[in-house]
Amino acid sequence: MASAGDDKNRVISLSEVEKNNLSDPNGNCWIVLRGKVYDVTTFLTEHPGGEEVIKEHAGKDATDAFDDVGHSKDALQMTDDYQIGVLAETDKNKPGTKTGKNTVGDVPGDSWKDIVFSPTWTNFLIPAAIGIAVYFIYKGATRLFA
Numbered sequence: 400m401a402s403a404g405d406d407k408n409r410v411i412s413l414s415e416v417e418k419n420n421l422s423d424p425n426g427n428c429w430i431v432l433r434g435k436v437y438d439v440t441t442f443l444t445e446h447p448g449g450e451e452v453i454k455e456h457a458g459k460d461a462t463d464a465f466d467d468v469g470h471s472k473d474a475l476q477m478t479d480d481y482q483i484g485v486l487a488e489t490d491k492n493k494p495g496t497k498t499g500k501n502t503v504g505d506v507p508g509d510s511w512k513d514i515v516f517s518p519t520w521t522n523f524l525i526p527a528a529i530g531i532a533v534y535f536i537y538k539g540a541t542r543l544f545a
C-alpha cells in the first residue's frame with residue numbers, strides 16, 4: 400500500500416524532528432536512529448522496554464541509548480515499520496546525531512570487523528602473549544646450545 404505518506408526517504412530536518420517531542424500540540428514522538436527518522440508515537444505503548452525510556456528521547460537522536468540496551472535483531476527489524484524519513488545531510492553531522500545505516504550488520508559488536516579492528520585490550524594482550532612466548536622459546540634455545 401504505497402502512498403505519499405509511506406515515503407521512507409523523505410528528507411527531514413533536525414529542527415522538524417525536534418518539534419515532534421510530545422510537548423507539541425500534535426503529541427507526536429519522533430526519534431532519530433543512525434540518520435533515519437522514526438515516528439514511534441503509536442509504538443510507545445507497545446514498546447517492551449516501556450514508554451518512558453523512549454519518551455526521554457522524543458524529538459532527539461536516540462542511537463546511543465538504543466544501542467546501549469543491546470536490542471535484538473528482531474527489535475532492529477521492527478524499527479523499519481516506523482521509519483518516516485531520513486535526516487537531512489546537513490543535520491547529520493550536528494552534535495548528538497549519528498549517521499550510518501541502520502542495518503542488522505551495523506549493530507556494534509555484530510560484525511567480525513568490529514572485533515578485528517577494535518582497539519581493545521585484547522588486541523594488545525594477544526601480541527604481548529606471543530612476544531613473551533617467543534622470548535622463552537629463544538631463551539630455551541640459547542640454553543640448549545650454550
Ligand code: HEM
Nearest residue numbers: 437439447448452453461464465468470471474477478481
Ligand atoms: C523504533 C524504536 C524501537 C523499537 C522497535 C524497540 C523495540 C524493542 C524490543 C522488541 C524490545 C524487547 C527486547 C529485544 O527484542 O531487544 C525492546 C526492549 C527495550 N528497549 Fe526498545 N525499541 C525501540 C527504541 C528504544 C529506545 C529509543 C530505547 C532507549 C532509550 C529503548 C530501550 C529499551 C529498553 C530499556 C528495553 C528493555 C530491555 C530489557 O528488558 O532487557 N528502546 N525494545
